[in-house]
Amino acid sequence: MKIPLDLQRLRGGIIVSCQAYPGEPFYGSDIMVRFAKAAVEGGAVGIRANSPQDIAEIKKAVRRIPLIGLWKRDYIGSDVYITPVWSDVSTVIDAGADMVALDATRRDRPNKERLEDIVSRVKSETQCLLMADISTVEEGLYAAQLGFDCVATTLSGYTPYSPRQSEPDYALVEALAAQVQIPVIAEGRILHPEQARACFARGAYAVVVGTAITRPHVMTRKFVEHVSSPGLRESGR
Numbered sequence: 595m596k597i598p599l600d601l602q603r604l605r606g607g608i609i610v611s612c613q614a615y616p617g618e619p620f621y622g623s624d625i626m627v628r629f630a631k632a633a634v635e636g637g638a639v640g641i642r643a644n645s646p647q648d649i650a651e652i653k654k655a656v657r658r659i660p661l662i663g664l665w666k667r668d669y670i671g672s673d674v675y676i677t678p679v680w681s682d683v684s685t686v687i688d689a690g691a692d693m694v695a696l697d698a699t700r701r702d703r704p705n706k707e708r709l710e711d712i713v714s715r716v717k718s719e720t721q722c723l724l725m726a727d728i729s730t731v732e733e734g735l736y737a738a739q740l741g742f743d744c745v746a747t748t749l750s751g752y753t754p755y756s757p758r759q760s761e762p763d764y765a766l767v768e769a770l771a772a773q774v775q776i777p778v779i780a781e782g783r784i785l786h787p788e789q790a791r792a793c794f795a796r797g798a799y800a801v802v803v804g805t806a807i808t809r810p811h812v813m814t815r816k817f818v819e820h821v822s823s824p825g826l827r828e829s830g831r
């Protein structure tokens with residue numbers, strides 16, 4: 595299997611997901627650009643970013659490493675929200691993404707669009723690479739068969755039929771690495787450097803870290819909740 599050049603640049607490295615939701619303190623393309631610059635400074639090999647505006651701004655400011663773009667969108671009647679339909683994919687590509695990440699589960703997509711058609715259109719009409727966000731081994735195998743360039747464990751724990759857990763889905767990383775011929779990207783709940791190492795040990799090609807680096811309010815809450823658990827307060831000095 596020939597691995598495209600932009601994908602080879604991700605090998606063995608950390609990709610930083612720079613995303614924030616409206617209403618969060620760090621929401622805004624200017625802030626996402628700063629996170630992306632900090633990621634480059636820290637040695638990240640790639641950036642993952644959401645929305646055409648953030649993608650375009652990051653692309654202008656950070657040229658040294660590949661940019662994975664997606665667009666989270668809510669459509670009535672479908673649970674698929676990561677770059678669900680062709681027009682979203684094409685907007686992300688036009689915004690400057692080197693690779694598009696999209697939901698590659700077998701769930702119904704908005705407007706009855708088919709994953710197969712979206713993939714073949716990207717492959718025939720653009721040079722852009724494709725990352726399959728999946729939640730099970732079967733979905734990963736199907737994505738590889740369809741022609742995705744890499745597969746990411748992004749949606750494990752976020753579909754109703756995948757295991758809910760606080761740890762990264764190591765079993766999924768390992769199973770995919772053993773069964774698919776395309777690079778496997780570990781993504782989701784990787785909060786510590788040791789967890790990133792553990793993903794590489796199980797065959798990950800690259801690791802995406804989001805919350806631990808770019809969602810300070812979530813990390814603050816984790817610290818607060820951990821130290822205020824019963825039994826700790828009294829003994830604190």
Ligand SMILES: CC(=O)N[C@H](C=O)[C@@H](O)[C@H](O)[C@H](O)COP(=O)(O)O
Pocket residue numbers: 611613664748749752781782783784802803804805806
């Ligand atoms: C499930 C879903 O919608 N995941 C999103 C995908 O782009 C992001 O919200 C995550 O932050 C990203 O996957 C990185 O994961 P973590 O933030 O756990 O390091």
